[in-house]
Amino acid sequence: MHRMHYVSSSGERVDLDGDGIYVGTAAGVRSREWSYDLSWRGVYGISRDAREATVDAVLSSAAADRLRRLADRDISVREPGRLVVDGVWYQRAYIAKSETSQVYGRRGIAATLTVLLLDGSWRxxxxxxxxxxxxxxxxxxxxxxxxxxxxxxxxxxxxxxxxxxxxxxxxxxxxxxxxxxxxxxxxxxxxxxxxxxxxxxxxxxxxxxxxxxxxxxxxxxxxxxxxxxxxxxxxxxxxxxxxxxxxxxxxxxxxxxxxxxxxxxxxxxxxxxxxxxxx
Missing domain, CATH: 2.60.120.880 (Jelly Rolls)
Structure with missing residues (x-):
């Protein structure tokens, strides 16, 4: 899996494969999708639109709190951050949702993060x-x-x-x-x-x-x-x-x-x- 991090619109960086956070293969984010409409023997309206993707993550308590605060700040002020892969490929993004599936006491949580990929492609x-x-x-x-x-x-x-x-x-x-x-x-x-x-x-x-x-x-x-x-x-x-x-x-x-x-x-x-x- 290539390394991934999130950069808030405030400039603060959170490594998603670093200390306190692990997102694994992040297959949903690494997938691609075209939007289109089908017609008789054809297709039209082809575009790459913003889309939702989910990422399964394990986070320490401190990392979960920091990521939540930065993600909520970005979406509340309507200023997207960047999701970055390998330090070079990036896309504007919001982390709009976190659904907790497991709590490990005060040590941390397992959660599914919903990421809004805004550009339809990686740059x-x-x-x-x-x-x-x-x-x-x-x-x-x-x-x-x-x-x-x-x-x-x-x-x-x-x-x-x-x-x-x-x-x-x-x-x-x-x-x-x-x-x-x-x-x-x-x-x-x-x-x-x-x-x-x-x-x-x-x-x-x-x-x-x-x-x-x-x-x-x-x-x-x-x-x-x-x-x-x-x-x-x-x-x-x-x-x-x-x-x-x-x-x-x-x-x-x-x-x-x-x-x-x-x-x-x-x-x-x-x-x-x-x-x-x-x-």
Whole structure:
């Protein structure tokens, strides 16, 4: 059984195969399901919807109390936590119910937990950094606070690869200074330009998030202040138009091009109906 843990929306983590809790194989959570409607010799309305799953657990008294408090907090404030498998595959979730089947005095309990899996699939984040190129100054740029990478003096990445067979949602994080940044992704005959008419000051970052629901574009300042810039994203005529700022990445390898004056990260999200068994 792969390791599993729950992360509350408050950021607190509970290991479900750790001290005080054991959930065994958690087969209900590790299963998958499509929603659909049957018609005459056909099917329609195919989707991956939120679903319930049950997990049999043995918990110490202290672990049962902690998990209950965190789970009840999340669902009462309508802020889901995350169920995480192998430290990489995750899904938004609530632990909505606990049905006790056995009490071992003050030592602990056996219970069936009902988990609400909200996304219909499991995701794994793949992050790739693309560096600014400063031909005049190879020593790098010094901004008022640290980024996840240094500007200047590095060779830019020029491709991105999506494993699997289905398109992947994409989140772009563009680090300032940048003026109406444009990033072009090409695969075969298909070209898409990701752009927003936004001035991104030095020390700020622009986040174009096609992975969230709803999709968002936010300008985040040096001190964490956030400005909604959704209206400034280039959306063309929607997905497939070649100028859609939330376009999914296609499976396989695509080339990436930009003017080199800014750095950015591309975070794409691989999806599986259930966490892989072989890795």
């Amino acid at each position: 794994r984040e793949v992050v790739q950094e693309f560096y600014a190129r400063e031909d005049e100054d190879q020593t790098g740029l010094d901004f008022p606070h640290d980024f996840e990478f240094d500007y200047g003096g590095s060779v830019a990445s020029r491709s991105v690869t999506v494993d699997g067979l289905v398109p992947a949602d994409l989140k772009l994080t563009i680090f300032g200074p940048a003026s109406s940044p444009r990033i072009t992704v090409t695969q075969g005959d298909f070209i898409n330009v990701y752009s927003a008419d936004v001035e991104v000051p030095g020390g700020s970052r622009l986040i174009i998030d096609g992975s969230s629901f709803p999709k968002t574009i936010k300008l985040v300042g040096m001190y964490g202040e956030t400005e909604d810039r959704f209206a400034d994203g280039m959306r063309g005529e929607g997905a497939g138009s070649g100028s859609y700022c939330f376009e999914q990445l296609r499976p396989g390898t695509s080339s990436v091009a930009w003017d080199g004056s800014f750095g950015f990260t591309m975070t794409h999200y691989l999806e599986e109906g259930e966490p892989p068994w072989s890795s």
